[in-house]
Amino acid sequence: MLRDQTLLRIPGPTPVPPSVQRAMSQPMIGHRDQETKDLLKTITPKLKPIFGTEQDILILSASGTAGLEAAVVNAVQPDDDVLVIVTGAFGDRFVKICNEYRISVHRYDVAWGEAVSPDAIASYLSEHPEIKAVFATYCETSTGVLNPIEELARVVRQQTDTLFIVDGVSCVGGVQTKMDEWGIDILVTGSQKAMMLPAGLTFAAVSERAWHVIERNERPSFYLDFKRYRDSLANNSSPFTPALSLLLGLEQTLSMLEEEGLEQVYQRHQTMKEMTRAAFKALNIPLLTADEVSSPTVTAIKPDDFEAEKLRGVLKNEFGLSAAGGQQHLKGQIFRIGHMGYCSPIDVLQTISIIETALHRIGKSIVLGAGTRAAQEVLLKGGN
Known part of the structure; x- marks a missing residue:
């Protein structure tokens, strides 16, 4: 870093x-x-x-x-x-x-x-x-x-x-x-x-x-x-x-x-949401919310076999990537990825790839590249 x-x-x-x-x-x-x-x-x-x-x-x-x-x-x-x-x-x-x-x-x-x-x-x-x-x-x-x-x-x-x-x-x-x-x-x-x-x-x-x-x-x-x-x-x-x-x-x-056009702005956010959610599904890591009520601007992930805070620490200290934690009774139970504003599908691909590497660092058993590939497939399908 x-x-x-x-x-x-x-x-x-x-x-x-x-x-x-x-x-x-x-x-x-x-x-x-x-x-x-x-x-x-x-x-x-x-x-x-x-x-x-x-x-x-x-x-x-x-x-x-x-x-x-x-x-x-x-x-x-x-x-x-x-x-x-x-x-x-x-x-x-x-x-x-x-x-x-x-x-x-x-x-x-x-x-x-x-x-x-x-x-x-x-x-x-x-x-x-x-x-x-x-x-x-x-x-x-x-x-x-x-x-x-x-x-x-x-x-x-x-x-x-x-x-x-x-x-x-x-x-x-x-x-x-x-x-x-x-x-x-x-x-x-x-x-x-x-x-x-x-x-x-x-x-x-x-x-x-x-x-x-x-x-x-x-x-x-x-x-x-x-x-x-x-x-x-x-x-x-x-x-x-x-x-x-x-x-x-x-x-x-x-x-x-x-210049971008508001409809394109909204579609970009929707694409980033779908990429992020597809990635964690491919990695078999549970999401907090159902697809039909999920926000295009932030995704909450609720892992069931590793510590959210341990992952956040590795992301921050080794890769310089800041992810948000949980609040109130969800503190320590979830982590959240923001994908809004000055953010594009390219940023999502980078984020997912880093998260996969950090997951490997903390001992979570995953197929490296599975999440990134799932996000890529969403991007190619959407053409955004």
Whole structure:
């Protein structure tokens, strides 16, 4: 392993393209100068197709979690009843945020590694008409599950006037998202995942229905007040000093996504998912999630005859490859491979080959090359 050679294969932060690094290293500009206004004027329309909305996208200089908290504090008042669908660690994070704001939380738990059933949520909502907002996670990063957000949105819209608020942090930009068509009211993502940037920006799109609720919300807020960002954005500005270097990088990532074409971006992520899953199946190593609910952006693997942490250690120390571990009760039981953003099928082939070598190092009996071959066959079949 070369000293400065690192391979980042975790589900965020993800690798940053060289052209984006160059864009971020441009000389600093004044955050109230015309250059920044022009930059925001260029950026904001290009974000809309990624979210699948005609609404303006609010940009906060903060982490993805701040975006989730902003969704809560803007759309829900103290003592309101909300339903939080928990399919993993980040659904649980929504619960913790709501609890901090003294919101009455109805928690709906789903076994980690499984997706939520829209029919089950339909039944729950029919029994609890007092619920004012439903919170869900599109891609549950901790398990690699992609929840059926389109179907969940339909259930919420058909049965109630409840707001539907979605954490899209680890998949927006890597999977098809149609906020307006599906009926999502608030959709949040972060910069360090499929958007191919360092951490530090969070993006939020808000429906007209949600704006009506937000306008009537008397809960005080300052930095996280969506209305401030909306009003400033109308003048191609921001209410507070933005992370200018990240905005310069964002301009470049949006150009890259536009050049590739969003459908091709989504297909690339789907191909990488299928390559990764085929590889581990060929190696007879169990996956945490079923194919039909698996995310195109991250894959969780649950070995049954070797230690996940031992493999991660060899990958990191001998090959410079970072894979993610499990969270909460899955800590030490799984490892996760991120394949999103600035990542291609070539990167997946390299990753699988390294993992096979590391498996051999820790004494796992495999046929070297079996996983790589399975991934190659997927790639050749898909032609991506």
